[in-house]
Amino acid sequence: MGGTLDAEDTPGGGMTMVLTLKAAAGAVPARTGLPAPVTP
DSSP states (O other): OOOOOEEEETTTTTTEEEEEEOOTTTTSOOOSSSOOOOOO
């Protein structure tokens, strides 16, 4: 898929994993305002 997975420091000593993937050709974004909230 040609994506990346990066680890970023989070304030307070945590870590955030950022997954980046390319969109399919001709795909229209479903929404704006990224990053999207993550719910457990």
